[in-house]
Amino acid sequence: MLMSSLSSDEVLRVARLSKLSLSKKEAQSLKSELSAIIDYFTELTKLRTDNIEPTSQTTGLTDVLRADEIDETRVLPVKDAVSGTEKIHNNYFVVSQVIDKEQ
């Protein structure tokens, strides 16, 4: 495990998962940069962690909930909520078509 050095195919696969389009030059330099970084991580294999619980947060807080009530001070009016783009139609965001009509 943890034998890295990314292949070009893997770089393209990860770019696809990340929704990034890379130029050939970018893909090439990312391949060597990411390989060097990932190779560095192999130092972690030296540590035994079989019975160690993972830490995903440090506060110790669990199940922090609030009352299910509308708080007017934290609700954006529609006109403010859509103010970040000019691509709106009847106060809705306009998105690219994702479903093919033919199918």
Next chain:
Amino acid sequence: MNTPKNIKELHSGYKEGKFSVDEVVENYLARIKAFDKDLNAFITVTDDYARERAKKLQEALKDDKKVLNKMPLFGVPIAVKDMYLTKGIRTTAASNVLKDYVPAYSSTVFERLEGAGAILVGKTNCDAWAHGASGENSDFGPTKNPWNETRVPGGSSSGSAVSVAADMSLVAMGTDTGGSIRQPASFCGIYGFKPTYGAVSRYGVVAMASSLDSMGHMARNVDDVERVFMVTGGGDGKDATVKDFDYKKPAFDGKPRIGIPKEYFEEGLDPEVKEKVMAGVKVLENAGCEVAEVSLPHTKYGISVYYIVQPAEVSSNLGRYDGIRYGNGRDSFGAEAKRRIMLGTYVLSSGYYDAYYNKAMKVRTLIRKDFEEVFKKVDALVAPVSPTTAFKLGERSHDPLSMYLADIYTVSANLAGTPGLSVPAGVSSDGLPIGMQILGDRFSESKIFHIAKMFEEKTDYHNMTPKL
């Protein structure tokens, strides 16, 4: 007018009528105009906003001098890292993705600063999305170190550090995910404070890595650092990770006990930085602290853990930028953001998750436990902030791994969720500031400030300023 050195001095000037709020704001705006062409610390200078605020505050002061007691940051010119949303004022995260983004609401921290009377003079430059340790990853050009303009100011809160160091604001807000407040403060000769994770709300701040991001600030003295923390800290009902806490006078069991973590003084530390930090320890010992060597055995794994956990969270947080609801599309991400999104997506992807992400979360537990153990024995740790002083612009930008490795002394506090304060501790033989950090247990800020004040009383490093 002479630029006030701290908020106390500013407030007594207001009280005695030595200067008006308008005059103070004009003074800072003039300094920004004079120096920022070269330093590039600001992305947006909010001069109209600042003048309007100053006018209103001056009127309030004329009516009733007591506003100075009611508003702890009354008339304090403040710069805010361009990661904090400011309603109606452009917020870019120093990225082309958000270069025209004007938020419809403000961060909790900014609302509290405004409520306490602070006056925003501008939004500061930083590494885009707070990704970096040099300020060079900004899509708005690099910020220069005012002590030597061929050097980086550190990062990612580059512009905020420079703003305070060059007296373009009295205090500045930054964000610290792996050292992004403490390291630039150290490179620029000022105080840089990273609070306990969960002490200050992250609401309305562009998210980098959500389990690590801490909202802190920079200033010229410990009193100001503490005063701003009193304003920004505490729950807001909008960030579920914030705990309300009692801020009490520090309770020491006898003399304050300082631990020197031996792993922070090993190979790779510049001898001059080591010498200044050890001299700082001596100052604290002479001032009445007990000093003991301690060990944080998993320190060296901090970089691997941090550069797995952090990009993993980055890749998730930056997933929201699709150019549909606001901002530009994903083609507008710069090289470092793409690198971190790719790295994070890789360590989270099927087949690699256990080997990298899960493993890193387990080692994070070991790092956290190192701190828990050591804080049973000592009140605080004293250590270097960065292995070197400010490096040359361009020197490391071609080699991401070498840039990452320099975060070795700062990332652990973020992984453990503990607070830290970078304190000016001297200047190198080539005229560059050296900082040392005081690290404490969760919610032990008052102890850290107490020890920092002991150091401040015995030294003059915090009064040194760059020649501009």
